[in-house]
Amino acid sequence: MKTQLAMVIDSSSCLDCKACMVSCKVENKVPEGYWRNWVKQRKPRFGDMPSPGNFGKVNGYGDPGSMHFQPGGCMHCANPTCVQACPTGATYRDEKDGTIRVNDKLCIGCACCIPACPYGARYRHPEKKIVDKCDFCAKRREWGELPACVVTCPTKARTFGNINDPESDAALLMKENKTVRVINQKTDTEPNMYYVSMTAPADWPRKAESPAPIRWWASLAKPLVWAVVGLNTLGIMVMFGKQLLIKDEEPET
Amino acid sequence: MSDEQIRRHTPVTIFIHWFNAFCWFFLLATGLGLIGNEQLQPMVGTWWPNMMRIIFGSGEMLLVLHIICGIVWTLVFLIYAVFGAKQYVIPFLKEILAVVPSRDIMWLITKQIQMTMGYKALGRIGKIFGFDMKIPDQSFYNVGQKLFAVPSILGGIVIVTTGIIMALSNVCITNTSLVQWSILIHFVTVGFVFAGLLIHIFMASIAIGERPAFISMFTGTVPAEYAKHHHKLWYDEVKGKLDV
Numbered sequence: 420m421k422t423q424l425a426m427v428i429d430s431s432s433c434l435d436c437k438a439c440m441v442s443c444k445v446e447n448k449v450p451e452g453y454w455r456n457w458v459k460q461r462k463p464r465f466g467d468m469p470s471p472g473n474f475g476k477v478n479g480y481g482d483p484g485s486m487h488f489q490p491g492g493c494m495h496c497a498n499p500t501c502v503q504a505c506p507t508g509a510t511y512r513d514e515k516d517g518t519i520r521v522n523d524k525l526c527i528g529c530a531c532c533i534p535a536c537p538y539g540a541r542y543r544h545p546e547k548k549i550v551d552k553c554d555f556c557a558k559r560r561e562w563g564e565l566p567a568c569v570v571t572c573p574t575k576a577r578t579f580g581n582i583n584d585p586e587s588d589a590a591l592l593m594k595e596n597k598t599v600r601v602i603n604q605k606t607d608t609e610p611n612m613y614y615v616s617m618t619a620p621a622d623w624p625r626k627a628e629s630p631a632p633i634r635w636w637a638s639l640a641k642p643l644v645w646a647v648v649g650l651n652t653l654g655i656m657v658m659f660g661k662q663l664l665i666k667d668e669e670p671e672t
Numbered sequence: 673m674s675d676e677q678i679r680r681h682t683p684v685t686i687f688i689h690w691f692n693a694f695c696w697f698f699l700l701a702t703g704l705g706l707i708g709n710e711q712l713q714p715m716v717g718t719w720w721p722n723m724m725r726i727i728f729g730s731g732e733m734l735l736v737l738h739i740i741c742g743i744v745w746t747l748v749f750l751i752y753a754v755f756g757a758k759q760y761v762i763p764f765l766k767e768i769l770a771v772v773p774s775r776d777i778m779w780l781i782t783k784q785i786q787m788t789m790g791y792k793a794l795g796r797i798g799k800i801f802g803f804d805m806k807i808p809d810q811s812f813y814n815v816g817q818k819l820f821a822v823p824s825i826l827g828g829i830v831i832v833t834t835g836i837i838m839a840l841s842n843v844c845i846t847n848t849s850l851v852q853w854s855i856l857i858h859f860v861t862v863g864f865v866f867a868g869l870l871i872h873i874f875m876a877s878i879a880i881g882e883r884p885a886f887i888s889m890f891t892g893t894v895p896a897e898y899a900k901h902h903h904k905l906w907y908d909e910v911k912g913k914l915d916v
Contacts, residue, residue: 506855508708508721508731524732527841529855530848548842630849632856637711644714644863651867655874657788662880666680666788 420583423517424495424555425611426584427589427598430618432574433458433488439568439577443492446556446567453542455553456492456568461485461619487619490576492568493540493553493603495519495611500627504535506636510550516581517611520557523549531633537603537624538610555579582611603627676896678910680888685760695745702738703862706731714863739839746832767812768821769816775808776815782807783816791893809904816875820868826864834858885914 435458443449443456463486485522495518502510502519509526512519526549532543533550543553556566564570580589598613606627628634661667705724707713707852708731713721721731728734753761782805785794796806813821834854841851876886886899899907 503709503711506709506712507706507735511708522731525735527735527838527839527851528845528848529841529851531852531855533848543848548845628851632710632852636856636859640860640863641712641714642869644860644867647864648870649866651870654788655870658874659878661788661790662878665790666790667786667792667880669791670795 421517422515422581423497423583423611424580425582425589425613426569427556427578427580427592427613427615428490428618429576429578429592429615430487430489431616433490433576434574435460435488437571438573439449439490439573442567443553446559447551449551450545453545453551455540455551456490457489459489459620459623461487461489489601489614489618489620490568490572491612493519493536494538494600494608494612495553495555496610498536498607500606500608500611500629501532501541502538503631504531504629506531506633511656518555518557519552520554521550521552523547523551526550531630534573535608535633536610536625536628537626538601538623582613590633601609676828677893678896678899678907679892680894681892681901682760684752684756684891686889686892688748688760691748692745695741698741699738699745700862700866702728703732703770705734706738712859714859739835742832742835748834751827768818768825769812772861776818776909779808779810783814800815811905811909812903814902816871817896820872823868824865829859833864834861853915883896 429456437458439456440454440456444454447455449455492632497517499510499512499519502512505511506525506527506529509522510519510532513521524620528543528547528549530543530550533543536552543549545553556568558562559566560665562660565579566577568579578589579591580587582593584592585594593613596615598615599614599617599625601621602608602610602627606642608627683842702724704713704715705721705728708718708721708725724734725731728737780907782794785797785805786807794805794807834857837845837851837854838858843850845851875882876889881902884894885902888894896907
């Protein structure tokens with residue numbers, strides 16, 4: 420079976436220490452103000468404290484929900500909308516390990532892929548002017564190391580491995596537990612990031628959408644070019660057919 | 673008398689024609705190869721980008737060569753436009769922009785009928801509508817050539833401008849929607865000019881009677897008989913000058 424690298428995360432053991440974000444930033448030289456990974460928070464809804472004016476109306480004594488931290492990053496989706504938005508194939512799915520990669524020499528930084536990611540996992544590098552994102556620490560993996568965020572995590576919330584290999588830690592964790600994924604209902608990209616048992620928040624992914632020029636390319640520009648080239652080709656075929664069939668001589672005047 | 677030749681192209685214009693042809697061929701092949709996205713690739717499947725990437729080693733090599741060829745193409749045309757302005761470019765522009773509506777519309781109608789159905793059909797259609805369906809005499813370029821030349825030049829300017837924007841995208845451009853629109857406009861413009869190019873190539877290589885024009889793109893001269901038949905007004909002009 421093909422290799423599919425994935426991350427299985429036990430978000431209930433995350434402390435929001437952000438060590439994964441720091442180690443990623445150092446390892447991958449992510450510029451100031453940008454991140455390849457994140458820890459999202461669900462905050463409890465405490466509501467307003469009851470007072471004579473609003474007594475009985477506010478949800479002060481309802482279920483406040485609990486604090487929950489959710490580590491994340493590029494989810495290396497099996498249905499990658501970012502790949503579908505890239506004109507050149509600079510963003511591609513690496514068939515060897517199932518990760519989504521950016522070829523930084525082929526990327527011209529048009530940023531078509533950025534709105535096409537429902538998770539906001541991509542950014543345009545302010546100096547390199549090309550798109551950058553998590554590659555599951557491809558350099559470290561070449562050396563046989565785990566991604567920086569995985570080894571740094573003090574509570575081992577992130578488990579990384581080939582989920583198609585039943586012996587891997589990630590696969591075992593998935594086998595022993597129910598897992599969930601965070602998706603946008605309108606555009607399920609089939610992410611390869613699994614959360615053990617449950618996770619929160621879950622309502623933050625946006626609808627994945629390519630920018631207008633890419634949407635109009637497939638739906639309008641390509642048929643238009645086809646029509647014009649086709650019409651001219653038809654004209655040529657008619658002229659060529661006539662040339663073969665009719666011996667055409669200009670009448671003397 | 674029948675062997676008489678008239679000069680139609682100078683060595684410089686012959687060079688620029690074939691230089692342009694080579695660049696167009698190379699840029700079209702590599703540019704199509706750069707569209708690795710199957711949904712956007714105008715040809716069926718991704719066999720062309722895959723093949724081009726194998727031939728040139730990688731997608732990034734394709735990109736580099738496409739940009740280099742585009743720069744060379746632009747620079748040579750800039751030099752031509754600046755240093756050849758008086759001798760070549762302005763006379764050429766005057767020629768392709770010289771439109772005489774009544775004569776040109778008549779040429780478009782009659783020539784299309786003749787090219788697709790022949791002279792006999794043209795005569796018969798003329799009788800039905802009570803017109804004298806004679807194909808109007810043409811100058812240095814016929815209407816078809818002018819109709820291809822003007823969009824080619826305008827298209828070329830659009831292609832170069834959008835190409836420069838894309839090439840500078842990962843160098844100094846921060847407005848990415850400008851880059852995104854440039855990609856689309858670049859593609860559509862190339863598609864339109866390519867459609868005209870198909871007719872241009874058909875006329876030169878396959879169409880009967882145009883063989884002397886094709887040969888003149890190497891020798892620079894056309895037979896006087898050909899000029900008289902295809903470009904009567906130009907022929908008269910040249911002859912008039914010679915007589916004086």
